[in-house]
Amino acid sequence: MILYCNEEHKRLHRPQHEDICTLITRFVTEDPDWDTRRLYFQDWIKLQKNFMRLAEVTLGRNLKTYEEQMFLFAKSCFICHRRSDLFTCEKCISISYCVDHESESSLHEFNCDDLALNLNLDIIFLEKEAWEALSIKFYNFPDKKRLYTDMDSFCSQYYRERSRRRSEWDLNTCAFTDYVSGPLTLYNGLQSANLFHPEKVTHAFVIHIIVTSNVDRRNFPAWELFLHFLSKKKKLIVVMIGLELKRETCEHVVCSRCKTAKKKLILESYPLLYHNYMSSANYRRPNVVIGFQAELNHGDAWSESIKAIKAQNCPLLLTAKSQLKAHWDVIEIGKILNTTVKPFFINENYFASRRPYKDYETGYIFLPNTYFIIYKNLNGPSKTTKESCGSHL
Numbered sequence: 001m002i003l004y005c006n007e008e009h010k011r012l013h014r015p016q017h018e019d020i021c022t023l024i025t026r027f028v029t030e031d032p033d034w035d036t037r038r039l040y041f042q043d044w045i046k047l048q049k050n051f052m053r054l055a056e057v058t059l060g061r062n063l064k065t066y067e068e069q070m071f072l073f074a075k076s077c078f079i080c081h082r083r084s085d086l087f088t089c090e091k092c093i094s095i096s097y098c099v100d101h102e103s104e105s106s107l108h109e110f111n112c113d114d115l116a117l118n119l120n121l122d123i124i125f126l127e128k129e130a131w132e133a134l135s136i137k138f139y140n141f142p143d144k145k146r147l148y149t150d151m152d153s154f155c156s157q158y159y160r161e162r163s164r165r166r167s168e169w170d171l172n173t174c175a176f177t178d179y180v181s182g183p184l185t186l187y188n189g190l191q192s193a194n195l196f197h198p199e200k201v202t203h204a205f206v207i208h209i210i211v212t213s214n215v216d217r218r219n220f221p222a223w224e225l226f227l228h229f230l231s232k233k234k235k236l237i238v239v240m241i242g243l244e245l246k247r248e249t250c251e252h253v254v255c256s257r258c259k260t261a262k263k264k265l266i267l268e269s270y271p272l273l274y275h276n277y278m279s280s281a282n283y284r285r286p287n288v289v290i291g292f293q294a295e296l297n298h299g300d301a302w303s304e305s306i307k308a309i310k311a312q313n314c315p316l317l318l319t320a321k322s323q324l325k326a327h328w329d330v331i332e333i334g335k336i337l338n339t340t341v342k343p344f345f346i347n348e349n350y351f352a353s354r355r356p357y358k359d360y361e362t363g364y365i366f367l368p369n370t371y372f373i374i375y376k377n378l379n380g381p382s383k384t385t386k387e388s389c390g391s392h393l
Contacts, residue, residue: 150350178355212242
């Protein structure tokens with residue numbers, strides 16, 4: 001379920017991998033039909049998720065991101081999910097077919113290029129230098145002479161490596177859109193709902209980002225974009241809460257423009273569930289709560305977190321990879337709170353990431369933050385509007 005490019009890397013990683021490797025080996029040995037069992041897609045996903053939960057209980061810890069991917073993206077036939085006698089697409093190296101379904105290999109052709117792009121980006125961003133290259137300074141942002149209305153026009157105006165045509169975007173540009181999507185999505189959402197009033201910020205603007213991943217942590221410097229919308233002598237405090245994180249507090253080195261204006265960008269991160277963070281001594285009251293790609297139907301912990309968000313009585317912004325997922329999130333919030341709380345917006349996000357990720361629920365590709373939902377708060381009905389969420393910024 002895991003491969004290495006050479007024996008040296010396999011040896012180096014053995015101490016980190018040994019406990020889960022022993023567990024998987026034992027499980028596979030005890031299941032004689034492991035390699036040959038055929039399953040419908042949803043049954044396959046259910047089996048793999050159950051296997052993940054078993055691993056976490058047995059190991060007594062949460063799985064790391066790459067370990068979750070070992071289960072969710074395990075090599076199997078794209079059609080029947082058999083694990084033996086497989087042929088793998090040589091172009092994307094992401095989709096396989098068994099000998100009985102090799103003739104159906106054209107089924108993933110429309111996504112093959114994006115699957116290959118996803119894999120290449122995953123490999124490139126294993127290196128620290130690739131992440132550092134994204135962390136550019138936006139000295140001239142925002143500039144009234146350089147208007148933008150979506151991610152394409154933002155890249156055209158503010159990113160020097162932007163190709164003229166979308167079809168010619170290089171790896172760096174795709175990764176860059178993922179880097180800046182968070183702050184641009186929040187600003188556009190708050191502006192569209194008339195919920196952003198920087199003149200009312202007295203000292204600090206506090207953002208809670210829930211269920212944060214290591215990718216969100218690495219993208220933290222991009223929040224300087226949002227800092228540029230605050231007035232002089234203000235702080236932007238980004239509080240990231242998620243079990244993948246480590247306990248951390250740091251102040252980002254801002255651009256000369258922000259230094260002159262005496263602005264500060266501060267990160268706080270906590271490896272906690274959101275409702276546990278709320279009851280901790282480190283709690284800060286937020287101006288807004290964000291959940292990027294949050295999955296609201298994952299157990300009791302989410303129910304407690306939604307109730308905790310309601311107690312904040314502040315705007316909530318959620319993003320989803322599809323319109324269906326966005327509407328499902330709204331339904332889940334209603335179920336958890338046992339009431340109908342209508343969002344201001346459920347709409348396509350013009351500042352979605354263009355960086356493809358593999359979707360374990362479909363086997364294909366999704367783009368993060370494709371849709372977004374924004375609530376004034378979760379304490380009562382909000383007027384729903386059908387206005388477009390794009391704005392000329």
